[in-house]
Amino acid sequence: MSIVDVQNTPDHTEAGEVPPWWRQAAVYQIYPRSFADANGDGLGDIPGIISKADYLGGLGIDAVWLSPFYPSALADGGYDVADYRDVDPRLGTLADFDDLVDALHSRGIRVVVDIVPNHSSDQHAWFQEALAAGRGSVARERYIFREGTGPDGSQPPTDWDSTFGGPAWERVEDGQWYLHNFAIEQPDLNWSNPEVRADFVTTLRFWSDRGVDGFRIDVAHMLTKDLTEPLPSQAALDAMPRDGQHPMVDRDDVHEVYAEWRKVFNSYDPPRTAVAEAWVDKGRVPLYAHPESLGQAFNFDLLQADFAADQFLSVVTANLELAAASGSSSTWVLSNHDVVRHATRYGLAHPERDAEGRPTVKHGLEWLRSGGASSGIDREVGARRALAATLFMLGLPGSSYLYQGEELGLHEVAEISDAERQDPTFFRSEGEDLGRDGCRVPLPWHTDGPAFGFGGGGSHLPQPPWFADYAMSGQQGDPASSLSVYRRALELRRALQTEESLEWIATGRADVLRYRRPNGWEVVTNFGSTPFALDRDDSQVFSAEPLEGALPGESTVWFAPDDDR
Numbered sequence: 022m023s024i025v026d027v028q029n030t031p032d033h034t035e036a037g038e039v040p041p042w043w044r045q046a047a048v049y050q051i052y053p054r055s056f057a058d059a060n061g062d063g064l065g066d067i068p069g070i071i072s073k074a075d076y077l078g079g080l081g082i083d084a085v086w087l088s089p090f091y092p093s094a095l096a097d098g099g100y101d102v103a104d105y106r107d108v109d110p111r112l113g114t115l116a117d118f119d120d121l122v123d124a125l126h127s128r129g130i131r132v133v134v135d136i137v138p139n140h141s142s143d144q145h146a147w148f149q150e151a152l153a154a155g156r157g158s159v160a161r162e163r164y165i166f167r168e169g170t171g172p173d174g175s176q177p178p179t180d181w182d183s184t185f186g187g188p189a190w191e192r193v194e195d196g197q198w199y200l201h202n203f204a205i206e207q208p209d210l211n212w213s214n215p216e217v218r219a220d221f222v223t224t225l226r227f228w229s230d231r232g233v234d235g236f237r238i239d240v241a242h243m244l245t246k247d248l249t250e251p252l253p254s255q256a257a258l259d260a261m262p263r264d265g266q267h268p269m270v271d272r273d274d275v276h277e278v279y280a281e282w283r284k285v286f287n288s289y290d291p292p293r294t295a296v297a298e299a300w301v302d303k304g305r306v307p308l309y310a311h312p313e314s315l316g317q318a319f320n321f322d323l324l325q326a327d328f329a330a331d332q333f334l335s336v337v338t339a340n341l342e343l344a345a346a347s348g349s350s351s352t353w354v355l356s357n358h359d360v361v362r363h364a365t366r367y368g369l370a371h372p373e374r375d376a377e378g379r380p381t382v383k384h385g386l387e388w389l390r391s392g393g394a395s396s397g398i399d400r401e402v403g404a405r406r407a408l409a410a411t412l413f414m415l416g417l418p419g420s421s422y423l424y425q426g427e428e429l430g431l432h433e434v435a436e437i438s439d440a441e442r443q444d445p446t447f448f449r450s451e452g453e454d455l456g457r458d459g460c461r462v463p464l465p466w467h468t469d470g471p472a473f474g475f476g477g478g479g480s481h482l483p484q485p486p487w488f489a490d491y492a493m494s495g496q497q498g499d500p501a502s503s504l505s506v507y508r509r510a511l512e513l514r515r516a517l518q519t520e521e522s523l524e525w526i527a528t529g530r531a532d533v534l535r536y537r538r539p540n541g542w543e544v545v546t547n548f549g550s551t552p553f554a555l556d557r558d559d560s561q562v563f564s565a566e567p568l569e570g571a572l573p574g575e576s577t578v579w580f581a582p583d584d585d586r
């Protein structure tokens with residue numbers, strides 16, 4: 022019996038056409054500085070990624086999303102971009118980038134790059150020019166400079182907070198202040214300035230011309246701002262509805278920017294794609310995912326859910342409906358470079374809760390603060406649940422975004438000293454928030470050797486000894502390893518991802534979810550601890566092997582279409 026039947030609108034395309042690749046892609050996120058280090062300087066690089074092209078080809082992914090690899094002072098892990106149209110010399114050259122695109126394309130993998138339009142680095146030539154040019158200059162108009170308040174202007178223009186903690190304004194030598202919604206080194210660009218708009222179009226064309234297939238748009242909801250004087254206070258901003266007219270976030274007029282970008286994307290064959298990182302009210306996500314806007318938007322609901330059937334059911338149902346409303350496909354994310362890895366989150370004894378009792382995006386912070394106390398986590402439980410959740414996700418209609426290392430079942434690293442931390446959230450919160458370094462530690466490729474095979478030298482963030490247990494080389498020959506399960510599921514997933522819908526099948530248990538895709542593929546996840554009796558024994562892939570016809574607790578199994586049923 023079906024309890025919910027969610028039917029997405031089929032496509033942006035005409036009936037009968039092959040749907041565009043991005044609608045149901047498995048996209049693998051690479052954080053380049055922590056993936057593979059070819060020159061042994063402790064920092065991952067583009068030649069390092071090229072050296073792993075066969076590994077990526079063997080994973081069965083459809084696309085790679087590269088977090089920023091541009092020149093950067095690394096005040097925010099590369100999200101402080103000093104030049105949008107170049108490669109950080111520590112990571113390689115533009116020629117290396119072209120080789121990477123070729124290496125991935127030749128293995129059938131598309132390439133998505135990160136665009137960071139809300140802010141540049143303070144090292145960007147424009148910002149340096151703005152500092153030198155002084156108040157009232159054309160150069161300052163590319164950013165958001167204002168006079169301070171108080172008799173001598175020594176107080177910031179407003180009391181606004183930055184997302185990373187601390188004030189959102191910084192004073193420059195001549196006394197003016199500039200807005201930075203993130204780190205001090207990330208001045209916000211002025212999207213009312215046509216020159217800023219034109220420059221990003223140039224950047225999108227630059228990478229599209231180099232063969233890039235799509236773009237991930239950083240903080241897509243914050244570009245346009247209404248800075249009409251008098252500027253409101255932080256309390257007033259917080260109290261304002263987020264209805265498209267809020268002065269700072271999720272403004273309707275940001276879609277004018279994306280409508281222009283859409284024309285650029287569609288001027289290529291095939292059209293370039295984009296996915297929005299937009300932390301907005303659920304009902305407004307379809308505006309970003311709309312075919313006339315960016316075309317797809319991240320949905321972060323699964324990474325803010327417990328490993329619990331009721332939460333997964335409501336997240337999936339709600340997001341398939343939203344995707345249908347936008348004409349786009351849904352996206353699913355369990356881990357990325359901004360959150361504690363899902364293997365760790367699911368193993369925590371005391372996950373942090375928000376006011377509604379849900380895990381927060383800072384889920385895991387308390388455990389990190391404890392230095393990764395073993396009493397606070399059951400790593401095996403976390404890993405088992407993580408693999409079950411991943412298989413549940415990979416079977417869903419829409420695109421799954423995977424984060425490097427999750428295929429190894431990798432856990433968050435808590436053992437990072439204050440002196441080794443890099444994340445600006447750690448510094449700006451004065452150590453209150455330990456930040457995101459723990460999910461950005463360079464990957465273990467080998468069970469031993471320098472930096473566990475990350476490169477010939479060191480590692481820019483410390484790898485703990487237990488990384489050896491998760492190394493790729495130790496998993497590749499083992500059919501029961503996390504890596505093997507990911508590979509098998511990603512391979513099967515291509516057959517499974519046809520029509521974008523699912524039907525929930527009643528299981529008689531509140532802690533077991535079962536769904537069927539229109540082509541007959543079925544996914545069953547037991548979120549509980551009691552085995553669930555299965556009515557089939559022809560599983561194609563599982564996170565824990567069914568025993569005596571029953572799916573063990575905290576595990577997922579996939580069944581292929583069975584025409585006799």
Ligand code: NOJ
Pocket residue numbers: 097100137203239240298358359
């Ligand atoms: C979102 C990115 O995912 C995050 O890593 C970054 O710090 C902020 N945007 C600011 O660019």
